[in-house]
Amino acid sequence: MMPKKVLITGGAGFIGSALSAQLQEAGHEVFVLDDLSFGKRALAGVPDARFFQVDIRHRDAVQQVMDATRPNWVLHLAAVHFIPYCNQHPAEAADININGTINVLDTAGSKGSLEQVFVASTAAVYPVAEGALGEEHPLGPMDIYGTTKLATEKIASEFHLRSRIPVVVGRFFNAFGPNETNPHLFPEIQRQVLAGARTLKLGNLDPKRDYIHTADMGRAMGALLDKALQGFEVFNIGRGIEYSVREVVEAFQRQLGEELRIEVDPARVRKVERPHLLADVRKLKQATGWEPQWSIDAGVATLLQGR
Numbered sequence: 205m206m207p208k209k210v211l212i213t214g215g216a217g218f219i220g221s222a223l224s225a226q227l228q229e230a231g232h233e234v235f236v237l238d239d240l241s242f243g244k245r246a247l248a249g250v251p252d253a254r255f256f257q258v259d260i261r262h263r264d265a266v267q268q269v270m271d272a273t274r275p276n277w278v279l280h281l282a283a284v285h286f287i288p289y290c291n292q293h294p295a296e297a298a299d300i301n302i303n304g305t306i307n308v309l310d311t312a313g314s315k316g317s318l319e320q321v322f323v324a325s326t327a328a329v330y331p332v333a334e335g336a337l338g339e340e341h342p343l344g345p346m347d348i349y350g351t352t353k354l355a356t357e358k359i360a361s362e363f364h365l366r367s368r369i370p371v372v373v374g375r376f377f378n379a380f381g382p383n384e385t386n387p388h389l390f391p392e393i394q395r396q397v398l399a400g401a402r403t404l405k406l407g408n409l410d411p412k413r414d415y416i417h418t419a420d421m422g423r424a425m426g427a428l429l430d431k432a433l434q435g436f437e438v439f440n441i442g443r444g445i446e447y448s449v450r451e452v453v454e455a456f457q458r459q460l461g462e463e464l465r466i467e468v469d470p471a472r473v474r475k476v477e478r479p480h481l482l483a484d485v486r487k488l489k490q491a492t493g494w495e496p497q498w499s500i501d502a503g504v505a506t507l508l509q510g511r
């Protein structure tokens with residue numbers, strides 16, 4: 205694969221930073237655009253000359269980044285996505301996730317250099333359902349976050365029809381790994397355990413999620429772009445295995461070698477929560493030959509080392 209000029213929006217975030225590392229390892233020249241609202245400068249993993257602290261709502265500033273970098277690939281991950289935050293700030297979530305996406309795609313498309321676009325979506329675009337969800341499953345987001353991300357997908361599709369530039373949408377399932385920026389389940393358990401707690405205070409214990417390590421996600425995105433697919437394509441990016449909260453705690457227990465008890469903290473119980481979320485990842489595997497390399501236990505072991 206010829207080295208590419210790659211711009212990652214949200215590249216100072218949890219998943220974007222793993223992606224930045226992955227694409228640089230593959231030999232690409234990576235630029236990061238991030239307003240650092242949730243991300244951290246150091247996580248971007250690029251020198252100052254290739255880092256742009258810009259808000260994707262500011263179209264002129266985004267255009268300047270495209271002018272300065274002339275990327276071949278744009279991977280658009282910048283978004284607000286912590287569900288409680290989106291519920292509390294719905295207009296801001298819509299502005300960033302919808303208008304911000306329009307700005308990124310339009311300004312990227314104004315450069316003759318652009319060959320491919322990757323847009324991050326989410327499993328939250330699917331309705332509550334039993335069994336593994338394939339990409340053809342009818343969509344039905346149940347919260348403001350999923351609704352804004354469904355709009356992100358539609359904007360990406362419209363951009364492709366208008367520009368003919370190939371677009372891949374990745375529907376991310378639940379990510380886990382180092383440097384998580386939002387207080388999701390894994391960093392919460394990690395924080396409590398590393399602080400010495402052996403009785404964990406958690407919310408709902410029964411919901412099951414398809415957890416995938418960020419390093420595996422980075423490799424999946426790289427593999428999809430290496431294929432240089434034409435057209436507009438949607439791929440689930442998950443692992444194809446679901447774990448309940450209890451099962452995640454059991455993985456921490458195994459890696460710690462100590463018993464962990466759980467206390468349900470009513471303040472942490474979400475009123476609206478889907479019971480299952482499981483990916484059918486056959487399309488991704490068939491298109492790329494990708495296979496996940498990180499088990500839950502291997503990922504938890506590094507989290508317990510404080511990484």
Ligand SMILES: NC(=O)c1ccc[n+]([C@@H]2O[C@H](COP(=O)([O-])OP(=O)(O)OC[C@H]3O[C@@H](n4cnc5c(N)ncnc54)[C@H](O)[C@@H]3O)[C@@H](O)[C@H]2O)c1
Nearest residue numbers: 214217218219239241242243259260282283285376379385
């Ligand atoms: N973490 C998950 O489990 C998960 C699941 C499904 C989808 N996603 C999607 O993956 C992408 C990355 O999520 P993440 O988990 O790495 O979260 P994150 O919050 O760590 O990353 C998002 C990054 O975007 C940046 N950002 C936010 N608003 C911005 C703005 N207005 N302008 C410029 N930058 C802005 C943040 O500073 C952050 O670095 C998002 O699009 C998210 O919707 C994540």
